[in-house]
Amino acid sequence: MTEHSKATLGIGMVGYSFMGTAHSHAWRNSASFFDLPLSPRLSVIAGRNEAAARAAGDKFGWQQVETDWRALLSRDDVDLVDVCTPGDTHAEIAIAALEAGKHVLCEKPLANTVPEAESMADAAAAARERGVRSMVGFTYRRVPAIVLARTLVADGRIGDIRHVRAQYLQDWLVDPAAPMSWRLDKQRAGSGALGDIGAHIVDLTQYITGERITGVSAMMETFVGRRPMPGDDGDVGTLGGHVTGDDVQMGDVTVDDTAVFLARFSRGALATFEATRYATGRKNAIRIEINGTNGSLAFDFEDMNVLNFYDGSEDSQTAGFRRILVTEPEHPFLAAWWPPGHLLGYEHGFTHQAVDLVNAVADGRDPEPSFADGLRVQRVLAAVEQSAAKDSIWTAIPM
Numbered sequence: 001m002t003e004h005s006k007a008t009l010g011i012g013m014v015g016y017s018f019m020g021t022a023h024s025h026a027w028r029n030s031a032s033f034f035d036l037p038l039s040p041r042l043s044v045i046a047g048r049n050e051a052a053a054r055a056a057g058d059k060f061g062w063q064q065v066e067t068d069w070r071a072l073l074s075r076d077d078v079d080l081v082d083v084c085t086p087g088d089t090h091a092e093i094a095i096a097a098l099e100a101g102k103h104v105l106c107e108k109p110l111a112n113t114v115p116e117a118e119s120m121a122d123a124a125a126a127a128r129e130r131g132v133r134s135m136v137g138f139t140y141r142r143v144p145a146i147v148l149a150r151t152l153v154a155d156g157r158i159g160d161i162r163h164v165r166a167q168y169l170q171d172w173l174v175d176p177a178a179p180m181s182w183r184l185d186k187q188r189a190g191s192g193a194l195g196d197i198g199a200h201i202v203d204l205t206q207y208i209t210g211e212r213i214t215g216v217s218a219m220m221e222t223f224v225g226r227r228p229m230p231g232d233d234g235d236v237g238t239l240g241g242h243v244t245g246d247d248v249q250m251g252d253v254t255v256d257d258t259a260v261f262l263a264r265f266s267r268g269a270l271a272t273f274e275a276t277r278y279a280t281g282r283k284n285a286i287r288i289e290i291n292g293t294n295g296s297l298a299f300d301f302e303d304m305n306v307l308n309f310y311d312g313s314e315d316s317q318t319a320g321f322r323r324i325l326v327t328e329p330e331h332p333f334l335a336a337w338w339p340p341g342h343l344l345g346y347e348h349g350f351t352h353q354a355v356d357l358v359n360a361v362a363d364g365r366d367p368e369p370s371f372a373d374g375l376r377v378q379r380v381l382a383a384v385e386q387s388a389a390k391d392s393i394w395t396a397i398p399m
């Protein structure tokens with residue numbers, strides 16, 4: 001069967017900024033590298049600013065443009081709605097799409113609040129009964145080294161987990177003249193570093209360990225409370241920047257710049273978490289170390305093709321952290337790409353996410369992470385905020 005004779009999966013995407021770009025790239029390229037049962041078609045891109053949405057649509061190869069996301073829901077050429085907007089619109093768009101019978105991929109964090117996330121998980125459960133699928137976009141789950149880490153834990157290669165150490169470190173706000181953006185506005189983003197990047201390490205550590213976080217003790221801080229308003233491009237696709245001048249308007253930062261917390265996992269492991277936009281020199285460092293009774297794993301996204309593995313069962317004279325280059329065809333997703341040693345990048349996680357979602361839709365399976373998984377992360381984020389607001393009081397996570 002040629003690519004053209006395959007059944008298609010019509011995609012309608014809402015949003016066209018940073019995540020819109022990453023998702024467009026994934027929808028465009030997934031069928032070129034992976035043998036998919038359905039061929040994703042970039043049917044419609046939606047955005048309120050028609051000129052910007054049209055420009056993005058032309059650049060990324062979308063067939064049509066809508067200025068109201070509601071228009072996607074009645075279109076026959078849209079089977080799946082991909083929500084790439086800020087968090088304040090996730091619940092409304094995703095629930096309406098599910099009710100209209102469209103499969104949904106929703107960017108992380110699932111929502112801005114626990115009640116919104118609960119409504120979304122309920123809508124997803126009801127839609128599942130009608131064969132409608134949903135997934136939340138924790139894309140780093142699809143980094144091959146992360147999948148390998150989970151497999152090694154599940155296979156018992158590091159024994160029982162005692163410690164989890166997780167950091168998500170960025171530095172794009174260190175400069176006090178870096179402009180305001182929707183990511184710094186609680187109304188739109190829900191929270192700051194906590195929800196934007198802390199959500200990833202909460203999800204990743206629960207994914208790798210197969211365990212849940214049961215309670216937290218947290219501190220949060222906003223280091224710079226007012227920032228210059230940006231120019232015309234209020235929705236900065238890129239992070240950071242530098243705005244100065246005598247007539248620059250200032251805006252209030254209403255979210256956290258950094259969140260740190262202690263946590264406990266369901267089988268007793270103790271954990272530390274740190275999510276910050278003030279780690280000078282760290283651009284997108286997702287560092288996860290897991291210590292078990294018989295070994296350890298260490299990962300850093302700034303060296304994303306590598307997983308470090310210490311195997312405690314090895315001869316102590318020669319044992320040591322082994323640097324595994326996760327690019328062999330036997331490694332997850334790698335057979336579809338390049339020969340060993342030809343590295344993957346940030347965008348590949350999004351392509352793998354699209355591939356897994358298309359396969360699940362075609363097979364009539366529920367993809368992961370589900371909206372219920374997204375809700376679980378949301379509950380941890382809420383507990384972190386509650387604890388930080390009460391002098392770091394220990395706060396249990398409802399299961």
Ligand code: SOE
Pocket residue numbers: 018170196197239284
């Ligand atoms: C900004 O902090 C951001 O783009 C996050 O929103 C993404 O989820 C992360 O992948 C990279 O950083």
